[in-house]
Amino acid sequence: MMIHIAITQEAIDLNREISSSFHGSCCGAYAWFAGVVREENEGQSVVGIDYECYEAMAKKELDKIFSEAQKEWGIHEGRLIHRVGYLKKGEVSLFVGVTSPHRREAFSALQYVIDELKKRVPLWKKEYYEAGHQEWISCHHGHG
Amino acid sequence: MMIHIAITQEAIDLNREISSSFHGSCCGAYAWFAGVVREENEGQSVVGIDYECYEAMAKKELDKIFSEAQKEWGIHEGRLIHRVGYLKKGEVSLFVGVTSPHRREAFSALQYVIDELKKRVPLWKKEYYEAGHQEWISCHHGHG
Amino acid sequence: MNISVLLFAGLRERFRRSKMDIEVPPGATVAEVFGFIAHDPEEAKQLLRCTLCAVNQNHVSKDVVLSEGDELALIPPVAGG
Amino acid sequence: MNISVLLFAGLRERFRRSKMDIEVPPGATVAEVFGFIAHDPEEAKQLLRCTLCAVNQNHVSKDVVLSEGDELALIPPVAGG
Secondary structure: OEEEEEEEOOOOOHHHHHHHHOOOOOOOEEEEEEEEOOOEEOOEEEEEEEEEEOHHHHHHHHHHHHHHHHHHHOOOEEEEEEEOEEEEOOOEEEEEEEEEOOHHHHHHHHHHHHHHHHHHOOEEEEEEEOOOOEEEEOHHHOOO | OEEEEEEEOOOOOHHHHHHHHOOOOOOOEEEEEEEEOOOEEOOEEEEEEEEEEOHHHHHHHHHHHHHHHHHHHOOOEEEEEEEOEEEEOOOEEEEEEEEEOOHHHHHHHHHHHHHHHHHHOOEEEEEEEOOOOEEEEOHHHOOO | OEEEEEEOHHHHHHHOOOEEEEEOOOOOEHHHHHHHHOOOHHHHHHHHHHOEEEEOOEEEOOOOEOOOOOEEEEEOOOOOO | OEEEEEEOHHHHHHHOOOEEEEEOOOOOEHHHHHHHHOOOHHHHHHHHHHOEEEEOOEEEOOOOEOOOOOEEEEEOOOOOO
């Protein structure tokens, strides 16, 4: 299995990620996800989100998560890129791609990776509201 | 809800589809799927697949399927493009994209649309094998 | 009365055409059309069993009565994606 | 012995720094570190309750004994994506 994991300060280029994750006829199913900073969360107008990461550990943990997904669903390739720093509403915070011979496995693995990311990976976000205040969000209030 | 449905003879351009389906900060979750002609199906080497479609009815049925998904999960946008004609292994036969405020709804809707497409939409495929023979496939042997 | 029958995939190949314009008695049902197009009663029965039908692009049951000018599509098991 | 404590998100803001290099007695456990960095015992208890810990990038339980040079990360509730 090929795994690509990145934590980046730079804008996520969806076309580049899609192109990089697409190749080969071994797989019938390609499933992708992008998480985007929403303009609204629980009734409040959001202007942006600051993402913070314990990078060395996040990468280790993501690697484990993909290995678990591979073991369970036999995915062929996994790709994940998470942006950190301040993102304005509408910007992409997360891209995940999973490749597998059949679609059910691809969907299950894709959802597993994102669910586990939100539970286990040391990443934090602070929302900035139009009203002027800010708030650290825990996964129980997750937006994606 | 915005719905884009197309049946096409031309190669599906993933980058164009992703770019077209991405916009706005109303949605936190973008989920995409691509189905690709696999080089192998049930132990046989596949060289290509011929897709046939009853286009007028297929579009009607896809429209219904997206409406059902919208009603059930409140998706904001749906996009589906299915290629017809002869495709070589490795080529994209299907692209589906779904946009919604939260990821669970996007994933549920995306899977529903593909499952229903395979059950209800008048589309057929004939596999061409390296060994020289051909076979019409019914959804119970589906490859995606 | 005249109707059109659309054929797809394996059926199109079996009948070597994608469309048949045929004449059927007024009041004919969808099921009865199979008798007109099949080569023999055995084939008609087999087709009836494993084919879905749509009239003017809407799924119908096989006891529906056809009208002049209807477009009847015979839909073998589908497999898109 | 000397250890490093990494602080993130709300904890980083509360302590106004992302890293503390502190000295603790040999044989100190992860839980005991909270007593050294908190402003008072009440805060130490509250932090212990809602913070996960990792030593050298592996999750550990709070009764683990630390070693010279360990990197202890205090992990408030996460929320990526």
